[in-house]
Amino acid sequence: MQAIFDSISTQLDLSQGEVRRLFHGRGHCFPGYEQLIIDLLPPLVIIRLFEEHPVELLEQLDQFFQQLDDAVKPDALVVQHRYRREDSVELRWNNGTVDPEQLLQVRELGLKYNVRPLKNQNSGLFLDMREGRRWVRQNSQGKNILNLFAYTCAFSVAAIAGGASRVVNLDMSRGALSTGRDNHRINQLPTDQVKFLGHDLFRSWGRLKREGPYDLVIVDPPSFQRGSFVASDDYRKVLRRLPELTMAGGQVLLCLNSPALGSDFLLQLVDDCCPELRYCERITHPADFPDRDPEQALKVLLFQKTG
Numbered sequence: 001m002q003a004i005f006d007s008i009s010t011q012l013d014l015s016q017g018e019v020r021r022l023f024h025g026r027g028h029c030f031p032g033y034e035q036l037i038i039d040l041l042p043p044l045v046i047i048r049l050f051e052e053h054p055v056e057l058l059e060q061l062d063q064f065f066q067q068l069d070d071a072v073k074p075d076a077l078v079v080q081h082r083y084r085r086e087d088s089v090e091l092r093w094n095n096g097t098v099d100p101e102q103l104l105q106v107r108e109l110g111l112k113y114n115v116r117p118l119k120n121q122n123s124g125l126f127l128d129m130r131e132g133r134r135w136v137r138q139n140s141q142g143k144n145i146l147n148l149f150a151y152t153c154a155f156s157v158a159a160i161a162g163g164a165s166r167v168v169n170l171d172m173s174r175g176a177l178s179t180g181r182d183n184h185r186i187n188q189l190p191t192d193q194v195k196f197l198g199h200d201l202f203r204s205w206g207r208l209k210r211e212g213p214y215d216l217v218i219v220d221p222p223s224f225q226r227g228s229f230v231a232s233d234d235y236r237k238v239l240r241r242l243p244e245l246t247m248a249g250g251q252v253l254l255c256l257n258s259p260a261l262g263s264d265f266l267l268q269l270v271d272d273c274c275p276e277l278r279y280c281e282r283i284t285h286p287a288d289f290p291d292r293d294p295e296q297a298l299k300v301l302l303f304q305k306t307g
């Protein structure tokens with residue numbers, strides 16, 4: 001238990017009022033707590049359990065958060081029992097300033113994002129992609145960027161904030177893109193040079209090519225979304241199209257969040273499908289997502305197109 005409290009304290013100190021994972025059991029670095037994660041979405045803390053745990057665990061966590069200094073003490077503590085079909089949300093306490101069921105505006109690296117903290121699968125912002133967004137923001141100046149599988153356009157927000165001249169976002173979920181539009185607005189970022197294309201990628205190559213070529217292409221697909229994208233089969237179809245979409249000397253950021261498929265999978269696919277891409281580096285994994293095996297965690301690999 002002390003290891004959990006230490007992790008929470010360290011991450012709270014580093015959070016500076018921004019979103020952060022306070023405890024990441026899923027990475028198998030804390031034996032016995034693989035089914036526990038804790039997220040800070042200021043002013044909320046959400047404990048997410050993927051299997052039933054002894055009630056004492058929640059009591060101890062509750063006490064821990066209760067006794068924190070006012071400066072870092074959350075306004076509300078919510079438990080999400082992800083293994084339950086009913087009564088999955090348990091409000092431990094709430095001082096009344098925030099409704100955990102409603103849309104919440106959070107900050108990351110100084111930018112704002114709309115999230116729905118209790119939405120079961122995707123709350124609107126993938127916290128483990130923070131360093132990817134930092135990299136994009138730092139490397140976007142003046143660039144024409146293609147953001148594939150854009151979801152709520154967090155990469156686009158980071159890119160425009162970093163001075164990108166244009167971003168084309170594509171995602172089959174129009175609802176997610178609508179949140180993406182809002183995410184630009186709440187940061188007062190101009191959207192006249194931002195496109196939001198709500199289409200299936202595999203029916204959009206012609207349109208994407210007409211909007212290109214791009215200085216940077218971001219590919220961040222799901223690992224498995226039935227009927228839409230299965231990384232083990234479909235990633236190669238995307239890679240085959242990259243050479244015609246990417247400018248000579250342009251960059252490509254390939255992301256993959258499947259525990260079953262490591263960096264080797266992507267490197268081999270690139271070799272097979274677009275040898276014009278030269279591997280440059282793996283973007284740092286955020287420290288608040290420790291993983292016993294980094295190859296099982298999120299992979300964000302940077303390539304450059306030669307010639």
Ligand SMILES: C[S@@+](CC[C@H](N)C(=O)[O-])C[C@H]1O[C@@H](n2cnc3c(N)ncnc32)[C@H](O)[C@@H]1O
Nearest residue numbers: 149150151171172173200201220221222228229
């Ligand atoms: C892992 S999320 C992407 C996360 C996003 N890049 C971010 O920065 O937050 C996967 C997204 O892929 C989209 N998607 C899945 N299959 C697709 C397809 N065939 N064409 C277009 N979008 C697709 C889903 O709608 C979902 O929003």
